[in-house]
Amino acid sequence: MTDHKPTKRRVLVDGLSTLYYEAGEGPVVLLVPGIASDPQDWFPVMDELALTHRAIAVSLPGLGGTSPGPDVRPSTMASFLMHFLDALEVDSVIAVGHSYGGLVVAELALRHPHAVSRLTLVNACGLGRAVHPGAVMLALLPERASDLLSAFVSLPGGAAALTLSSNLLLRRPWRIPASTWAAQFRLARSRQTLRTSMKVFRACGDITGQRRSIIVTDRLHEIDVPALVIWGGCDQLFPVWQGRTAARRLPAGRLTVLVGAGHVSHLDSHEEFVDALSSFVRDDHEHPRPSTRKTTGRGGPP
Template structure:
């Protein structure tokens, strides 16, 4: 099967950003989560049937250099504000997984005028009611078990591969820069009312990192938000249930479209 995407490098005020673009239809900006950097997954291929998908790699992830200016999630949110305006995307649907969901949340708070719709899947950022597991003390196998519904997410490469291990630790270094002190923003709950875009919050029923009740709490804090859970999915819904996740987003994105 021929690939339906192409790779570009976009010049932004803070530096160059590699991005993968594919599909056709209205624009969708995909902000990846853990272990997703630079992967054109079955999930993205499904999304590309309904959208023109723009999938950048966060600075410091996927083998890219971690620049000094990245000191927090808000820095990446403003970086993607620059991307939207540079590419001329007209009120795209912005979708974020995990850490990407946190970035998407901040983006929607800072520039609600730029976003058409917002999808937050297993999004980090909101302070949990109970302490969440410390991902920085886990090895690859333990992380896989924590993040997936069954411990073996579809499409995830074996952590016995040395290149995979190196890439994982590079990504962990970038994550540490963003959330070593705490994996949430204590100010976020006071800012969520600034989100103006129609919002869909999606959670895996088997999420071991942050339970579905956390997703429901996030959704209830965003005016008019819808909340959806997906069965037999853990934190990495895009690996565990790619078709169901993509279909939910396509239906949400097409609702009300003329």
């Protein structure tokens, strides 16, 4: 039997030591986590995908093991991903991104359409102005205050903040494997990851919610590859209607709502998530005509 256990690797990208994990062989599925998250969160998903694909989970600059870069804007992160694929000599991927990672892979598909054969947005950032007030508060913190908060949370005992945030991001925390919790606690002790996460909050949010400059909803019609939007039906960070709108705007978009799942839907409802993603990744999809716009899946149109 083939061992599909993810292997930890590093590669130099734009001068940054970049952490990634990979498992399996075949067409490449690129998995991009959001902020305050870890590539290891994708391990249960990789176990399934690696049966037929080469699954790669990458850490973005400054987040979870990759050296920090000077700029956290989504467009810059998308360029980083493109250079990462070049370093691995990968021409095209099925791109999957969660939260901020979802916005980054959407930018990748928009800016480098040849590099993305299929796209999956998971509870993605950048699909509407609405966001939880807690995220707005973090976005409005001055840089000095953000650094002090990051230093406090990274201290012993600061993991209590992780427990509080899990109440916002997860609806079924008892379903999360112990190994994933351990990775999250290690991440919470990384001051660099916390500082970069705060920079992302400031770059993506303002007093009105998500910054207008990062919203990609009106550009989604340019992405004409098969696309899947997966959303936790109980997401408290971004409302589910943002996912419905995105699926309608994507020419080949479809929607799956995971009833009962929160913002981190691939952990909250792992089996349902894998069912939706694996069928999308493995099934044949006819390339639609530009005029075809249908949204299917659980949840339906609003």
